[in-house]
Amino acid sequence: MTRFIGRTEELSGLKQLLDKKSASLIVIKGRRRIGKSRLAFEFGCLFEKCYIFSGLPPEKGVTAEHQRDEFVRKLTNYKIPIRTHTDWGDLFDNLADHCKKGRILIVLDEISWLGTGDPTFLGKLKTTWDTTFKKNPELLMILSGSQSTWIEKNILSSSGFVGRISYQLTLEELSLSEANQFWYPKAKHISAYEKLKLLSVMGGIPRYLEEIQFSKSAEENIKRLCFQPEGFLFNEFEQIFSDLFAKRSGKYKMIVTILAEKKSSLNDITKKLKRIKGGDISNYLDDLCNTGFVTRDFTWDIDKQSPSKLSIYRLSDNYIRFYLKYIEPHKNRIYSGARGILPTSWLSIMGIQFENLVLAKKNRRLLYEKLNIPIEEVIWSNTYFQTKTKQHHGCQIDLLVQTKFNTLYLAEIKFSKEPIGKDVIHDIEKKIEHLNIPRNFSVRPVLIHVNGVNESVIESDFFSHILDFSSLLSSG
Numbered sequence: 001m002t003r004f005i006g007r008t009e010e011l012s013g014l015k016q017l018l019d020k021k022s023a024s025l026i027v028i029k030g031r032r033r034i035g036k037s038r039l040a041f042e043f044g045c046l047f048e049k050c051y052i053f054s055g056l057p058p059e060k061g062v063t064a065e066h067q068r069d070e071f072v073r074k075l076t077n078y079k080i081p082i083r084t085h086t087d088w089g090d091l092f093d094n095l096a097d098h099c100k101k102g103r104i105l106i107v108l109d110e111i112s113w114l115g116t117g118d119p120t121f122l123g124k125l126k127t128t129w130d131t132t133f134k135k136n137p138e139l140l141m142i143l144s145g146s147q148s149t150w151i152e153k154n155i156l157s158s159s160g161f162v163g164r165i166s167y168q169l170t171l172e173e174l175s176l177s178e179a180n181q182f183w184y185p186k187a188k189h190i191s192a193y194e195k196l197k198l199l200s201v202m203g204g205i206p207r208y209l210e211e212i213q214f215s216k217s218a219e220e221n222i223k224r225l226c227f228q229p230e231g232f233l234f235n236e237f238e239q240i241f242s243d244l245f246a247k248r249s250g251k252y253k254m255i256v257t258i259l260a261e262k263k264s265s266l267n268d269i270t271k272k273l274k275r276i277k278g279g280d281i282s283n284y285l286d287d288l289c290n291t292g293f294v295t296r297d298f299t300w301d302i303d304k305q306s307p308s309k310l311s312i313y314r315l316s317d318n319y320i321r322f323y324l325k326y327i328e329p330h331k332n333r334i335y336s337g338a339r340g341i342l343p344t345s346w347l348s349i350m351g352i353q354f355e356n357l358v359l360a361k362k363n364r365r366l367l368y369e370k371l372n373i374p375i376e377e378v379i380w381s382n383t384y385f386q387t388k389t390k391q392h393h394g395c396q397i398d399l400l401v402q403t404k405f406n407t408l409y410l411a412e413i414k415f416s417k418e419p420i421g422k423d424v425i426h427d428i429e430k431k432i433e434h435l436n437i438p439r440n441f442s443v444r445p446v447l448i449h450v451n452g453v454n455e456s457v458i459e460s461d462f463f464s465h466i467l468d469f470s471s472l473l474s475s476g
Contacts, residue, residue, distance in 0.1 A: 002210050004042050006178030007035065010169060014043050017167055018103075023134040025141050025164050027155060029148040030171030031292035031317070032240045033207035036144045039171065040107045043142075047105040051078055051095070055113025057243055064117035071114070089124040096132035103138040112147040112154075126160045147244060148290035172292075173204030175362035180473040182209045192470035194218045196450055200353035201226065201233075203318035204360065208233065223340040226327050234334075237323040244291060252284055259294060259315035260324040263383075269313065285313060293317040295359075297383040302402060303438040305379055312385065316360070318353045325349060351415040355398055358413050358448055358472070359383065366472050367411075368401070371446065371465055377403045386436060393434035408437065409464075411446040419452040425462045 017024045028036050037054070044050030053074050056062050072085050080098045084090045099106065108114060108125075115121035133139055145151050148170070155161050156168065179199060183190055197218035202208035211232045212221050225231045241249040258264060258272050270281050288294035295316040299308045315321050326343050333341075357363060368375055380402040388394030399411040412428055414420055428445050437443060444464035447453065453466060 004038065005181045005206065006174045007039050007042070007171075010039060010171065011043060013167065013169065014039075015046070017140060018046065020137075020166070022137050023139045023141075024166035025129065025134075025161075026143065027151060027165055027168040028142055028144040028171065029151050029169075029290075030146065031173075031205070032146040032243065033205050034171045034173065034292065035206045036146070036171055037107075037109050038206070040105075040109065040142050040144060044105045044107065046103075047140075048103045049099075050105045050107070051080075051099075052107040052109060053114070054109040055111065055116065057110075058113055058116055058246060062116060064121075067114055067116050067118070087124070088118060088121050089128065092124060092128035093132065096128050099133065099139055100136055101138075102136075104136065104140070106133075106139070106141045107144060108142070109144045111143045111145045112150040113145075122154055122158070123160060126164070129164065146240075146291065148292070149287045152290060172361050174206055174209075175204065175360070175366060176357060176469075176472045177366060177474065178362075179204045179209060182212060183214060186214055187473075190214070192468070192473055193450055195473060196350070196354065196357075196469060198222070199357055200318055200350055201322045203357070204362075205319065208319065219342055222346075223342050226322070227330065227334055227341060228339050229334060233319065233323070234327065234331075237320065237328070245287070248284075251280075252288060255281070255284055255288065256293060256315055256320055257324055259313055260321045263297075263312045263314045265310075265312050289313075293320055299382070299385050300380050300402075302380075302408070302436070302441070305402070310385070310387065312383075314356075314383070316356050318356055321349060321353065322346075347417070354415040354450065354469075355413045358411075359399060363472060364399075367399075367448075367467070370467055370471060371401070371409060373401065373403060373409070377405065379404050386434070392436045395431050395434040397431060397435070406438075406441045408435075408441055408443045409446050410435075410443055411448055413448045415450055417451060419454050420447070420449050420457060421454045422456050422460065424453075424457065425460060428462070 014026070017026070028040065030036055040052065044052065053071055056067055056070050068085065068088065068091060071091050072082060075082055075094060080094060082094050085094065095106065133141060143155060156165065180187055180195065183195065194217065198212060198221060201222055211225055225233045228234060241252060245252050254273060255269060258269055266282065266285065270276065273281065275281055285294065289296050293315065295314045296311050297314055298311045300306060301308060326346050330343060358367065364381060365375065368378065378401060382400065384397040384400035386392065386395045397410055398413040401409040401411070410428065410432065412424060414424060424447065432443055432445070445462060446465045446467065447463045448467045448469070450469045458466065
């Protein structure tokens with residue numbers, strides 16, 4: 001097993017439950033490959049006994065009986081006596097009888113798969129929890145899964161589990177500083193730009209980062225993983241979308257394909273799909289947001305400090321965009337023998353991918369540290385857009401941070417293969433001019449870059465902060 005990297009904060013939150021004097025029911029959700037199972041395993045190392053059960057992927061022909069048979073197989077491997085197993089109630093009773101004393105962790109991984117085809121699954125789990133499992137004050141049970149919408153609907157918002165969930169956790173991508181640990185002990189010898197190339201394809205997804213061969217260049221790794229039929233990321237998109245969305249995966253794919261080109265409003269998306277606004281498209285977008293592939297960015301009223309109803313959807317998953325724009329269009333050529341050829345245009349999306357990395361929740365906190373902004377002073381922080389009206393211009397800002405002391409940090413997230421020149425100052429000045437800034441507010445421009453800036457930019461003293469990508473990699 002590979003070295004466990006990151007998740008210090010998440011593991012710390014789970015460890016606090018060990019101080020309770022009662023049983024705990026925990027929910028962990030997040031995108032596939034994000035590290036839910038690994039986090040549960042590492043947490044399980046703190047227990048006298050740890051039992052991990054995982055549902056079978058929802059492939060064609062997999063039934064409720066297959067799921068129960070797999071559960072029985074795991075019980076047998078754990079040497080847990082099995083009396084009867086005609087249904088899930090019997091199986092949970094067998095497990096509960098074996099877990100009446102001692103510090104024990106039970107993990108039901110990919111729980112939505114476990115319950116495939118059996119509408120009584122959750123009810124019988126809830127009943128056994130109430131009657132047996134929770135009587136052991138040292139027992140913790142984790143319900144984990146990638147189908148976040150299913151978990152939200154059937155567990156977190158279900159009347160059957162109301163008041164029973166002690167802790168819930170949504171795993172985000174690793175922060176840049178955590179992802180940087182995958183390069184140790186060679187991290188100092190590899191440029192931030194080379195790391196960015198890989199992160200622009202993989203994001204902060206730990207399972208993807210584990211596949212990097214650090215003796216090879218970024219380009220060699222991308223060719224090996226993405227542009228060969230046996231490469232780990234060559235068919236990854238079909239795998240995760242099929243597992244999560246089954247027969248509806250094509251509809252979800254149409255939406256992310258639109259968002260792979262640019263950020264879009266609900267109205268823009270429905271127009272391109274030639275559908276009526278709202279309805280099933282809104283639900284599909286909610287699912288994509290819940291599963292961690294898409295982010296819905298709301299703008300806000302700076303003066304009133306209140307959220308706006310206006311929002312745009314952003315494909316925040318770097319791998320999905322890279323797959324749709326560069327892997328999928330070349331699949332036929334690759335199958336025909338053109339293996340390991342990296343498209344020459346792939347760097348054209350680096351700006352969008354770089355922005356995604358900086359805007360990730362964990363990385364935003366690293367950014368606040370670099371800007372010396374205490375997190376408790378932040379009122380709003382997000383991509384900001386202002387629609388054009390008769391009173392003011394429209395504008396869009398990569399990241400705007402508003403503090404309770406009436407300060408606006410206006411951040412430009414700029415990718416360039418060459419050092420950035422003074423033109424960037426003109427661009428920011430125009431955005432500030434168009435931005436509807438209330439009286440008594442200060443604006444502090446911030447530049448976040450990768451490959452350096454010209455001396456003239458520094459000498460202008462225009463920016464309050466100029467941050468190199470490498471400083472975010474080394475934070476923490």
